[in-house]
Amino acid sequence: MCAENGLVCGMGLLVVGGLAAAAEPGRLAMECLHGATWRFGGALGERIQANTARWLLVAPKNNPGLLDMFAKRDKGPKPNLVPWAGEFVGKYLISGVQAMRMSDDPRLRETLAAVVNRLGELQAEDGYLGPWPKAERLLGHWDLWGHYHVMFGLLLWHEHTGDEKALIACRRMADLICNTYLDTKRRVLDAGSHEMNMSVIHGLALLYHKTKEPRYLRMAEEIVKDFEHAGDYFRTGLAGVEFFRTPRPRWESLHAVQGLAELYLITGDERFRRAFLHHWASIRRFDMRNTGGFSSGEQATGNPYADSPIETCCVIAWQAVMMDALRLTGDPAIADDIELATFNAIAGAQHPSGEWCTYDTPMNGKRVPSHVAINFQARPDTPHLNCCSVNGPRGFGALSEWAVMSRGSGLAVNFYGPMQLQTKLADGTAVTLKQEGDYPIGDSTKLTVDLSKPHAFPLALRIPAWSAKTEVLLNGKAVPGVKAGTYLELAREWRSGDAVTLRFDMALRHEVGDVEQYGKASFYRGPLLLAHDEQMAKGQGKFRPWLLMDVPVPGGPTLKLCDFASAGANGGPYRSWLPATGLRPPAPVPWLPADGARVPPGAIRFSFRKPAPAAVGGASLPREPVGGASLPRDTRRHTVAISDAPDFARAILSYGEAAKPPLILPASEATKLKPNTPYYWKLVARNANGATESLAPHKHFVVDPTLPPAPDVPETQYGERPKDSAIVIAPLKGDPKPEWGQLKTADGWKAAPGPDGKPNGSVELDGQAGRITYALTEFPDRDFTVAIWVCVNALPKTQYGQVFSAWCKGMDDPLRLVVHVARHSVAEKDSRPGGAAHEGKLHARIEAGQFFGTDGWPVEVGKWVHVATVKEGAKLTLYINGQAHSTAKVPESVASSAEDFALGGNPHFGGPEFLSCRLADLRFFARALSADEAREASAHWTAKQ
Numbered sequence: 001m002c003a004e005n006g007l008v009c010g011m012g013l014l015v016v017g018g019l020a021a022a023a024e025p026g027r028l029a030m031e032c033l034h035g036a037t038w039r040f041g042g043a044l045g046e047r048i049q050a051n052t053a054r055w056l057l058v059a060p061k062n063n064p065g066l067l068d069m070f071a072k073r074d075k076g077p078k079p080n081l082v083p084w085a086g087e088f089v090g091k092y093l094i095s096g097v098q099a100m101r102m103s104d105d106p107r108l109r110e111t112l113a114a115v116v117n118r119l120g121e122l123q124a125e126d127g128y129l130g131p132w133p134k135a136e137r138l139l140g141h142w143d144l145w146g147h148y149h150v151m152f153g154l155l156l157w158h159e160h161t162g163d164e165k166a167l168i169a170c171r172r173m174a175d176l177i178c179n180t181y182l183d184t185k186r187r188v189l190d191a192g193s194h195e196m197n198m199s200v201i202h203g204l205a206l207l208y209h210k211t212k213e214p215r216y217l218r219m220a221e222e223i224v225k226d227f228e229h230a231g232d233y234f235r236t237g238l239a240g241v242e243f244f245r246t247p248r249p250r251w252e253s254l255h256a257v258q259g260l261a262e263l264y265l266i267t268g269d270e271r272f273r274r275a276f277l278h279h280w281a282s283i284r285r286f287d288m289r290n291t292g293g294f295s296s297g298e299q300a301t302g303n304p305y306a307d308s309p310i311e312t313c314c315v316i317a318w319q320a321v322m323m324d325a326l327r328l329t330g331d332p333a334i335a336d337d338i339e340l341a342t343f344n345a346i347a348g349a350q351h352p353s354g355e356w357c358t359y360d361t362p363m364n365g366k367r368v369p370s371h372v373a374i375n376f377q378a379r380p381d382t383p384h385l386n387c388c389s390v391n392g393p394r395g396f397g398a399l400s401e402w403a404v405m406s407r408g409s410g411l412a413v414n415f416y417g418p419m420q421l422q423t424k425l426a427d428g429t430a431v432t433l434k435q436e437g438d439y440p441i442g443d444s445t446k447l448t449v450d451l452s453k454p455h456a457f458p459l460a461l462r463i464p465a466w467s468a469k470t471e472v473l474l475n476g477k478a479v480p481g482v483k484a485g486t487y488l489e490l491a492r493e494w495r496s497g498d499a500v501t502l503r504f505d506m507a508l509r510h511e512v513g514d515v516e517q518y519g520k521a522s523f524y525r526g527p528l529l530l531a532h533d534e535q536m537a538k539g540q541g542k543f544r545p546w547l548l549m550d551v552p553v554p555g556g557p558t559l560k561l562c563d564f565a566s567a568g569a570n571g572g573p574y575r576s577w578l579p580a581t582g583l584r585p586p587a588p589v590p591w592l593p594a595d596g597a598r599v600p601p602g603a604i605r606f607s608f609r610k611p612a613p614a615a616v617g618g619a620s621l622p623r624e625p626v627g628g629a630s631l632p633r634d635t636r637r638h639t640v641a642i643s644d645a646p647d648f649a650r651a652i653l654s655y656g657e658a659a660k661p662p663l664i665l666p667a668s669e670a671t672k673l674k675p676n677t678p679y680y681w682k683l684v685a686r687n688a689n690g691a692t693e694s695l696a697p698h699k700h701f702v703v704d705p706t707l708p709p710a711p712d713v714p715e716t717q718y719g720e721r722p723k724d725s726a727i728v729i730a731p732l733k734g735d736p737k738p739e740w741g742q743l744k745t746a747d748g749w750k751a752a753p754g755p756d757g758k759p760n761g762s763v764e765l766d767g768q769a770g771r772i773t774y775a776l777t778e779f780p781d782r783d784f785t786v787a788i789w790v791c792v793n794a795l796p797k798t799q800y801g802q803v804f805s806a807w808c809k810g811m812d813d814p815l816r817l818v819v820h821v822a823r824h825s826v827a828e829k830d831s832r833p834g835g836a837a838h839e840g841k842l843h844a845r846i847e848a849g850q851f852f853g854t855d856g857w858p859v860e861v862g863k864w865v866h867v868a869t870v871k872e873g874a875k876l877t878l879y880i881n882g883q884a885h886s887t888a889k890v891p892e893s894v895a896s897s898a899e900d901f902a903l904g905g906n907p908h909f910g911g912p913e914f915l916s917c918r919l920a921d922l923r924f925f926a927r928a929l930s931a932d933e934a935r936e937a938s939a940h941w942t943a944k945q
């Protein structure tokens, strides 16, 4: 156990918080080396030096607003800043201190010392250290988020230099946070921008480690309570909700989730560890890109194949989460992932010049400097500052935290490549580790140990899972028992000059794409992802790749590929997903039952990420970009394997042949499972070319005989009725109960006459709280139809009133039939016959990252009308009384997180979107009705006006 670990242990006993403090504090499997000196050579070493010379040393003087924005906060006009501008100096400082551990350049220390000293001068009397006016301190913007980054930066500076003033400044910031939000009428939740501002929990927990100040821990605990009203990270983590399905799956949330890991270390409460590790594993399963990076349009979506932006800040946050997961578990697979992210997503985000990094480092595309791509963040005195430019350098700085870590009484080597480390073992013995060679361009590294006198300690060497055959020589003699995907522990008495040579298996590997990348593969050599960049392949341009090699693509030509980090460095386009044929299936991704779920006895429904529509015959087959030939139809089939051991040492059963989800384990098979016993499950996808298994860590479930039997959901993807694809059929004849489907809630309704005027022919919703919700297995992603009779009683007083809405979170509403009230100018009003103050139009709309929708149909209050909307691939049509009214172009496929929908209001949004109306005859199908069918649906009632 390292010194830092011991410190944490000591503090665990002093917990005075409201949470049940366990007797034992949390345990770490590995920890960062504190006070170590690092030097890196080779390809990454050059990048680290370029970052220091061309960014860290020059950014403050080229961007004086970095600090001036704090000086100006209460002078002159209202600050013209992006809401997060206060973070810039904190992010800069974090990567600056990390770089100091890896550099002996005196100018770096001087530059940073000047920044820290000026920061100290700019701190207000009350401890405030942000860019906003006095009346607004910590109350809004992303001000707490900014304070989190500045506190973290000052804390690292204090740890590295021993500067007590920095720690005092940090404490004063935390004191102001407590004075504002602890035992006052305000809560951190009230500051808004929740995923950002609640992330200060991580800074408070770190500062508690350092200071033992009980108020900081109590403040952190209060933020855990606030989670329940915003990101809900703790409860969703314990419930096994996939991160992309949590209420706030944006990347900033990852720093709030880091707070859970620190709370585990402080309190020893295992629930914090479990919730944190669940979210880490969920992102690994569902959202990790082929580059090792994370995010799709700044958040988790459950689909790592989309050509959406991969933001540098998101990769940095993901790397931080992975490092915490590695500290907690010591799982070498995580170190493999960090290596992958470092050599590809992170090195790819930084331009080889060291002058800039990207906002987006796409899998296929171009590298654009962040000060160009997101220049809306720039100001005249901060031309190069934006969230990513100041954050990206942390990706390399993190090497000083994960490359070699303490592990028990010894060390774990996670990083390979030319480097030198001077550190101390837990017992205080000084050790120098040196690596030589040109890994990962070459295939081997030579690690030498240097000690003042012989000393026994265990040295653990990461054997990457991707290196099928690794040779390890200790002082020239082969070491037996080397196993991929483990740490090879060499426990012995080490002497100066002892050398270990590792030779890795650099055979070309590939990963298979799915969804948007179906029919394509990504190629790897060692930890390096390869990409095709025409300029690099032809030897054009100033910047040369680390590696250029001829790769035979399955079913295709031989291509000249370069390392992903260098791709695009000369400005040209590149691709890392390349068309290929004869591929085995992509790795399947298990979804439900949720990790740790208790399931009732009987049949068990297993779901997993849907394969590309083309893979299961659900859509037209895509054409290859080159040649135009149709891809062969995939024949993949999925099997579930169940074991009572997480490593699948004993197989209990294996079942299934499902092309797409769900895979139902029949009750006759499920009886082989003992009640109240954890069972682990994984999926195996097979086709004619081979088999692929789902990624570890594997989920588990327990059969709970006390639970009522599961509702009888048919073995169809959306729980739809096999004969007609109906998802919900609710006649609404004076009763919300459906004939098919599952009612969740019904409020503010009464029975009312229907379109034919007869009593009990509809339900009436009051426009105040009236709302009926129905459960969904999932919302159909491609084709569907919703048809319903509607009579609007009164236009909504607010802007929107929902006939139908499946809204589940910002920019995720796979369908809404909404009455939108547009307010007109006086002149416009006067020109209208009747002079209506406003009018309502009924639209069919989709919110999926952006808005899509049909033109509106003018609502006539008090009149029954039949409304049907049909989505067929990329076309959304609105029918009124059986006639097509308008169509809109929409995304062919929409991956929504909706698990229910509402009539008469928005099922989840807090704002008032209720509609006073009568509704009858709801029909919701998982298929596109034809125009004739839509007409027919409107015909069976003669509407009485």
Ligand SMILES: [Zn+2]
Pocket: 311, 312, 313, 314, 359, 386, 387, 388, 389, 391
């Ligand atoms: Zn950013």
